Amino acid sequence: MDLAADEIGLPGPRRPSPGGRIVIVSASVGAGHDGAAGELAARLGASGYAVDRLDFLDLLPARLGKAVSDGYHRMLTYAPGLYQRIYAATERAGGSGPGARALLRSAERRTLRALPPDTRAVVSTYPGASQVLGALRRSGRLTVPAITYLTDFSVHPLWVAPGIDLHLAAHEIPAEQARACGATRALASGPVVNARFSPVGDVQRRLARIRFGLPPTAPLALLVAGSWGVGPVQQVATEIRDCGVAVPVVVCGRNEALAGRLRASGIEHAYGWVEDMPGLMHAADVLVQNAGGLTSLEAFAAGLPVASYGCIPGHGQTNSAALHDAGLATWIRDPADLKQILTDLLDGPLGERQRAAGLALFAADPDSGPVFAILRACGAGTAPAPVRPPGRRNRRGPRHLATTAVLATALWGTAVGTGIAATHSCVPVLQAIGLDHVTPAFPPNGHRHSRADGDR
Numbered sequence: 001m002d003l004a005a006d007e008i009g010l011p012g013p014r015r016p017s018p019g020g021r022i023v024i025v026s027a028s029v030g031a032g033h034d035g036a037a038g039e040l041a042a043r044l045g046a047s048g049y050a051v052d053r054l055d056f057l058d059l060l061p062a063r064l065g066k067a068v069s070d071g072y073h074r075m076l077t078y079a080p081g082l083y084q085r086i087y088a089a090t091e092r093a094g095g096s097g098p099g100a101r102a103l104l105r106s107a108e109r110r111t112l113r114a115l116p117p118d119t120r121a122v123v124s125t126y127p128g129a130s131q132v133l134g135a136l137r138r139s140g141r142l143t144v145p146a147i148t149y150l151t152d153f154s155v156h157p158l159w160v161a162p163g164i165d166l167h168l169a170a171h172e173i174p175a176e177q178a179r180a181c182g183a184t185r186a187l188a189s190g191p192v193v194n195a196r197f198s199p200v201g202d203v204q205r206r207l208a209r210i211r212f213g214l215p216p217t218a219p220l221a222l223l224v225a226g227s228w229g230v231g232p233v234q235q236v237a238t239e240i241r242d243c244g245v246a247v248p249v250v251v252c253g254r255n256e257a258l259a260g261r262l263r264a265s266g267i268e269h270a271y272g273w274v275e276d277m278p279g280l281m282h283a284a285d286v287l288v289q290n291a292g293g294l295t296s297l298e299a300f301a302a303g304l305p306v307a308s309y310g311c312i313p314g315h316g317q318t319n320s321a322a323l324h325d326a327g328l329a330t331w332i333r334d335p336a337d338l339k340q341i342l343t344d345l346l347d348g349p350l351g352e353r354q355r356a357a358g359l360a361l362f363a364a365d366p367d368s369g370p371v372f373a374i375l376r377a378c379g380a381g382t383a384p385a386p387v388r389p390p391g392r393r394n395r396r397g398p399r400h401l402a403t404t405a406v407l408a409t410a411l412w413g414t415a416v417g418t419g420i421a422a423t424h425s426c427v428p429v430l431q432a433i434g435l436d437h438v439t440p441a442f443p444p445n446g447h448r449h450s451r452a453d454g455d456r
Contacts, residue, residue: 020120021050022378025111025133027126028055029069031227031253032293036151037125039192043371052116056129059110060103076230080313087156087314094157094181104131112141121145121378127158134161145377149192149370150174153292153326154318157181166377168370170297170361173322189370191297191361196278199303199359208283211276214249214269219346221246222284222304224295227273229255231290236310237267240288243339246346249284251277278302286345289329292319296329300358305345307332327357 022044026037041051057065075083111132115122121144124130136142145165152159153170155177160167167183169175170191178186200208209216221240225233229252240248249269252259262270274280277298281287287299287306292315299306306329308320323329330350332341344350 020378021052021116021118022121022123022374023052023054023115023119024123025054025056025059025126025129026124027057027069027129029057029072029126030293032151032291032295033125035294036149036192037123039194040123040125040149040370040374043192044374047371047375049120049375050118054111054114056107056111056124056126056132059107059114059129059132061106061110064103073228073230076228076312084313090158091156104128105135107132108136108141112136115142119144121147121374123147123149123374124164125149125151127156127161130159130164131161134163137163137165145379147374147377150178151294152315152319153296154315154322155181156315156318166373168373171322171326171328173326177322187373189368189373191300192370193294193298193301193362194278197281197298197301198278200282204282208279212249212269212280212283214283215247219246219286220249220284221286221288221342222280222299223248223250223288224290225250225252225255225258226291226293226295227253229253229258231312231316232310233258233290234262234265234267236288236290237262237270238265239335239338240342241267243342245339245342246286249280251280286342286351288342290320291316292323292329296323297361300328301362303355303359305351305354306330306358307341307345309338328354328361330354 024037024041024044026033028034037053041053044051055065057069059065060068107128111129122133122142124133124146125148127148130146130148133142133146133148137146146163147166147168148159148161148164150159150167150169153174155169155174160178160181160183162182164183165185167175167178167186168189169178169186170188172188175186175188206216208214209220214220223233223237223240225231233250233252237248237250240246247269248267249271250259250262250267251271251274252262254273256272259270259272271280277295281299281302281304284304287296287304288309289296289299289306290309290311292308292311296306296319306323308323308329309332311317311320311331320329320331324331330341330345332338341350345354
């Protein structure tokens with residue numbers, strides 16, 4: 001017997017929309033995936049379409065979504081070396097191991113149940129959701145286009161799922177990487193950020209500094225570390241302060257403890273979660289980031305030059321490399337270069353070139369942007385095809401769910417704390433998820449990281 005929607009925490013029946021509905025599947029893992037989903041939803045809604053948003057973590061069974069997010073957070077915080085090795089191994093292998101695949105299969109039925117019958121297209125901003133949607137599309141259970149919007153500037157193979165109709169990228173570099181990973185259609189449709197991220201004049205900059213209590217005339221380097229505040233943030237903030245080029249202004253996301261430590265160490269302008277990020281960017285002169293996600297795109301739209309420094313492992317490094325290759329952000333890999341590069345970004349031709357390149361991302365014809373591409377892919381103006389309801393529940397569901405729970409715990413629970421992560425007890429875990437050739441290592445979380453395929 002099928003479970004009722006409210007019994008599994010999914011939305012109930014919806015009133016059909018005359019124009020059809022677009023469903024966006026994101027994931028509350030950090031803030032970048034949700035941020036892109038929110039902006040896409042706003043623009044699609046303004047185009048006259050009903051939009052539903054789903055959190056992929058809620059579509060995983062047995063409340064495993066929170067375990068996935070918590071495990072990933074702990075891994076980045078306590079065992080970044082292990083995360084680097086898992087990221088590199090799955091990048092070389094072209095995808096995930098059997099444990100992750102089993103977990104994703106367990107979300108297929110719940111994902112299909114969450115889609116209303118008037119759905120025209122489903123858009124994913126999270127690689128796990130893309131894998132599930134691609135499988136549903138290949139099997140014929142999903143009868144409307146499935147589209148992936150790439151929130152990263154570099155493309156890990158997990159982003160590219162067979163069955164996805166269209167991959168949308170902010171720039172030609174990630175679009176080409178998606179094609180290299182097997183995407184049949186990948187378009188450089190441009191980024192999506194809130195319109196409040198825009199260049200401002202001197203008057204608006206002075207007002208923004210007054211609102212935040214910042215120095216009125218000193219050059220300001222805005223240091224961001226994502227919504228979780230991970231990476232060598234205190235070390236980087238101290239180095240920026242000590243080089244004497246700019247005053248560090250640090251945003252620690254939801255890591256209020258980090259903000260407190262920074263203030264105690266003499267970094268005066270340290271914040272936790274900031275609601276008015278456009279205003280803070282208006283006050284700044286340069287952005288320093290460590291992950292290459294949505295905040296970098298927001299800085300480009302605001303006319304800020306961007307430096308990547310103290311990058312987190314995995315996607316933080318590959319995104320920074322791609323941004324560097326695109327001429328959009330300078331990747332500082334040697335602390336000895338910090339002072340000179342910040343100086344060049346603030347007052348030299350390097351900063352002028354990067355500001356121009358960043359703003360050019362947003363100067364494209366609106367008819368070639370991601371919203372236009374989504375509407376064209378879903379056949380705007382035609383009748384929506386009904387979504388096929390899921391079939392009968394497999395009688396082996398309980399056993400499969402138990403197995404999946406074990407595998408999911410193995411995959412995402414490898415770093416529940418430094419005590420476990422710092423031992424070789426995670427080797428059986430890596431064997432269980434198909435990464436038994438990986439040897440855990442836990443180097444200091446400093447500046448000199450290598451890309452998955454070698455430093456460049």
